[in-house]
Amino acid sequence: MTDNARPLALVTGASSGIGANLARELARDGHDLVLAARRVEPMRILAEELKAAGARCTIVAADLSKSGAAAALVRELETQGLSVDVLINNAGLGINGRFDTSDxxxxxxxxxVNVVALTELTRLLLPSMVKRRKxxxxxxxxxxxxxxGPQMAVYCASKTYVLxxxxxxxxxLRGVSVTTLCPGATDTEFADVAEAGSSALFKGLLPVMDAKEVAxxxxxxLKAGRGVVITGLxxxxxxxxxxxxxxxxSIRIANWMMSAGK
Ligand SMILES: NC(=O)c1ccc[n+]([C@@H]2O[C@H](COP(=O)([O-])OP(=O)(O)OC[C@H]3O[C@@H](n4cnc5c(N)ncnc54)[C@H](OP(=O)(O)O)[C@@H]3O)[C@@H](O)[C@H]2O)c1
Known part of the structure; x- marks a missing residue:
């Protein structure tokens, strides 16, 4: 716990989409926040909004694609005397297209970002939670x-790892819960970043969910300590x-969903 007795939540990828909305949920429910991502300006704007809900926010600029970034983030928190009660490993990205021609x-x-930083951050922050059994x-x-997922082979494999x-x-673990959130297509910056906006998946094949609802x-x-949460029926x-x-x-269906309409 932090010294003001409000639990402290670290949200990676808090500059947009699902992460920003998870931060809003946490603030509304009495948490202080550490917001981490590369883009600082959207996190500043979010921090102002969350202050109105009574949350103290710390912004950390972090590029989790860099080797050692998770350790640097944890060091920064230690320097600031911040102890994390809730860790939200949300930062992530994908790319659409054949693997052999991918960058x-x-x-x-x-x-x-999706695998190494998520694993390292969890490894570094878990022990103090386990010690407190909280x-x-x-x-x-x-x-x-x-x-x-053909056409998104690395992304899908990275998420299979996460699950x-x-x-x-x-x-x-006992005393510390781990919730794996599995959203389907969600309206965020993800599809643009992944160049997947014209795939059947994001073209209304299934309803594209609102990021607020997903969060x-x-x-x-997370609050109920559930193991796996899949959003939407x-x-x-x-x-x-x-x-x-x-x-x-399943692989044929996945291939069709990722490539149809391109
Ligand atoms: N949208 C969907 O359809 C969907 C479906 C299932 C799962 N997801 C997952 O949901 C999570 C959130 O994505 P989203 O949909 O909210 O997409 P988004 O709006 O693109 O948000 C992605 C977040 O990750 C951060 N991020 C990306 N690269 C980063 C890096 N190198 N270092 C630090 N932060 C980085 C971004 O911040 P900066 O760019 O500022 O660094 C941003 O805040 C991801 O793990 C994604 O795989 C999304």
């Missing part, structure tokens, strides 16, 4: 975690079908 630097960036961790995965990692450490559902799951049905279908079937 190798972008591939490395996706792995570093704390909550959220890992933002995706419904992309439930099957291989597997989250479920495993949730099983290991609300995710936060309720249709996404639950799709994820469950993917888990139960033979891979040759």
């Amino acid at each position: 190798p630097l972008r591939v490395a960036e996706i792995l570093q 704390g909550k961790v959220m890992l933002v995965a995706s419904t992309a975690a439930f099957q291989p 597997s990692f989250g479920e495993a450490i949730a099983y290991e 609300r559902i995710g936060y309720q799951g 249709l996404n639950k049905v799709m994820a469950t079908s993917s888990r139960l279908s033979p891979t040759p079937v």
Whole structure:
């Protein structure tokens, strides 16, 4: 706990989309915040808004695609005397297209942000929560975690890692909950960043959910200490079908969803 007795939540990827909305949920429910991402200006604006809800906000500019960024972020928190009660590993990105023609630097960036930084940050911040037998961790995965995804191979594999990692450490831990949030298509900057805006998935094949609603559902799951939270009924049905279908079937559907309409 922080000295003012409001629990402190660290949200990565707080400069937009689901992360910014999770920060709003946390502030409304009595948390102070550490907001981390590369773009500082949107986090400044968000911090002003959250102050009105009584939340003290600390902004940390962090590029989690850089090796050692998670450790640097944790050092910064220690320097400022901040102890994290709730860790929201939300920062993430994808890229649409065939793997053999993808930009190798972008591939490395996706792995570093979605997998390495998420794992390192969790490893570095968990022990003090475990010691206190108190704390909550959220890992933002995706419904992309439930099957291989041609046209988004690295992204889907990275989210399969997040889901597997989250479920495993949730099983290991007592006193600290780990919630893996699996949104389906959500209206944020994600599709533009991933150049996936014209794929069937983001062209209304399934309803594209509002980031506010995704964050609300995710936060309720985190609060209740649930292990895996899939947002929306249709996404639950799709994820469950993917888990139960033979891979040759689910992979064809995933390929169609990511490439149709391009
Ligand atoms: N939108 C969807 O359809 C969807 C579906 C399932 C899962 N998700 C997952 O939800 C999470 C949030 O994404 P979103 O939909 O809210 O997309 P978004 O609006 O693009 O937000 C992504 C966030 O990640 C941060 N980020 C990206 N690269 C970073 C880096 N190198 N260092 C630090 N922060 C970085 C961005 O901040 P800066 O650019 O300021 O650094 C931004 O705040 C991601 O993990 C994504 O994979 C999204």
